Amino acid sequence: MLHNIDTENIEARGEAMAKAVTACVHCGFCLPACPTYQELGSEMDSPRGRILLMKSVLEGELQPDQAAEHIDRCLGCVACVTHCPSGVEYGDLISSYRDHMRQTGNRPWSLRDWLAGQTLPYRTRFRLAVTVGRLTRPLQRLVPKSLRPMLELVPDSLPEREELPEYTPAVGRRRGQVALLAGCAQQVIAPDINASAIRVLSRCGYDVVVPQGQGCCGALSWHTGNGPAAQRFASRLAKTIPSDIDCFVTTAAGCGSAIAEYSLLMEGHADKDAAARLAAKTKDISVFLAELDELPEIPALRRPLKFAYQDACHLAHAQGVRRPPRALLEAIPGLQIAELRDRDTCCGSAGTYNIEQPEIAKNLGRRKAEDIVATGASAVVTGNIGCLVQIEKHLNSLTDRVAVLHTVQVLDRAIREILN
Numbered sequence: 001m002l003h004n005i006d007t008e009n010i011e012a013r014g015e016a017m018a019k020a021v022t023a024c025v026h027c028g029f030c031l032p033a034c035p036t037y038q039e040l041g042s043e044m045d046s047p048r049g050r051i052l053l054m055k056s057v058l059e060g061e062l063q064p065d066q067a068a069e070h071i072d073r074c075l076g077c078v079a080c081v082t083h084c085p086s087g088v089e090y091g092d093l094i095s096s097y098r099d100h101m102r103q104t105g106n107r108p109w110s111l112r113d114w115l116a117g118q119t120l121p122y123r124t125r126f127r128l129a130v131t132v133g134r135l136t137r138p139l140q141r142l143v144p145k146s147l148r149p150m151l152e153l154v155p156d157s158l159p160e161r162e163e164l165p166e167y168t169p170a171v172g173r174r175r176g177q178v179a180l181l182a183g184c185a186q187q188v189i190a191p192d193i194n195a196s197a198i199r200v201l202s203r204c205g206y207d208v209v210v211p212q213g214q215g216c217c218g219a220l221s222w223h224t225g226n227g228p229a230a231q232r233f234a235s236r237l238a239k240t241i242p243s244d245i246d247c248f249v250t251t252a253a254g255c256g257s258a259i260a261e262y263s264l265l266m267e268g269h270a271d272k273d274a275a276a277r278l279a280a281k282t283k284d285i286s287v288f289l290a291e292l293d294e295l296p297e298i299p300a301l302r303r304p305l306k307f308a309y310q311d312a313c314h315l316a317h318a319q320g321v322r323r324p325p326r327a328l329l330e331a332i333p334g335l336q337i338a339e340l341r342d343r344d345t346c347c348g349s350a351g352t353y354n355i356e357q358p359e360i361a362k363n364l365g366r367r368k369a370e371d372i373v374a375t376g377a378s379a380v381v382t383g384n385i386g387c388l389v390q391i392e393k394h395l396n397s398l399t400d401r402v403a404v405l406h407t408v409q410v411l412d413r414a415i416r417e418i419l420n
């Protein structure tokens with residue numbers, strides 16, 4: 001027997017959890033890379049400590065509530081996976097464990113569940129929640145303390161509701177057809193990202209379809225440990241996206257990484273194969289574009305610019321995507337890319353983390369903003385909506401001279417000669 005975890009008694013993903021805890025040799029190489037270990041300096045808030053805690057709970061040696069505080073502090077950034085020489089699949093473990101705790105009634109309902117499962121994935125509900133939050137903000141002192149961090153994050157305004165075209169034809173020589181993940185929260189907060197993606201993809205010779213009714217990909221639910229809700233979203237998405245496409249393109253790192261985990265998420269589900277087929281066709285937009293043999297002509301900038309690039313954890317650590325976005329930015333004549341001092345550490349966004357763990361999220365956000373300002377860049381570029389929102393919030397308290405942009409927005413503006 002490889003381990004003491006009774007996988008027979010764990011309804012789903014027991015083997016994945018057992019494999020991860022068994023692979024850990026407790027070497028500690030992952031500790032310096034872990035943002036919560038950097039912040040708190042406590043073993044139980046490190047990857048190694050959390051693996052031990054989860055193992056002890058799964059083996060029945062520890063009560064779930066004795067581990068909960070430390071498990072809840074995990075950002076799910078998976079920087080530990082990048083730095084683990086033993087190949088411990090910590091990402092598979094943490095999401096599966098959180099879901100298992102919930103299924104077994106060991107994880108009480110929280111604000112995070114309401115946001116991730118009932119609000120953010122639904123555009124109308126999310127808009128309504130933002131309106132209510134904005135109206136409530138002046139009365140913050142009357143609101144329970146636990147809800148105040150959420151009010152601080154409510155944007156002052158939202159762009160007009162924008163429906164994406166269901167079909168956009170290729171411009172020039174046609175190379176094929178792609179489908180685009182419209183997403184949920186991103187389409188409310190920053191619809192310009194998908195609009196830029198459609199323009200760039202069609203300029204690259206691809207028909208772009210955005211099937212109606214696709215909904216959320218399930219990332220928010222899966223990464224906060226609500227497997228059944230995430231499975232419902234994944235099922236619907238797999239049935240909505242046509243199969244005769246060259247690629248299913250995502251513009252949010254968190255969504256792309258969740259889709260890459262569909263085989264694990266959908267274990268034992270009737271739609272597992274359909275979801276796995278969709279996952280096999282899915283690429284982040286930076287990867288899809290960087291793999292093309294030719295990009296549209298990009299005119300030289302009128303004056304040189306320096307932009308910093310921030311790796312989104314769910315691109316760099318979860319999907320191993322570091323080079324493609326940089327290659328796209330380097331293809332813009334006159335654009336210099338600045339690297340951050342600490343490019344490996346999470347900005348503290350991590351889905352709904354900045355609401356549940358506001359102190360740690362604030363420290364990480366401030367560190368990231370200071371790093372960006374220190375580069376002297378006039379903009380910071382990244383590939384995930386959560387990071388864009390978090391970084392903008394913390395940059396705003398330091399400067400109003402640094403713009404925050406998605407990689408595909410930069411490329412789109414450079415092609416259209418409106419970057420400077």
Ligand code: SF4
Nearest residue numbers: 034074075077078080
């Ligand atoms: S996922 Fe991130 S926060 Fe969680 S243990 Fe790993 S490095 Fe630390």
Ligand code: SF4
Nearest residue numbers: 024025027028030084
């Ligand atoms: S680096 Fe890997 S094997 Fe070593 S303690 Fe961390 S998770 Fe375990």
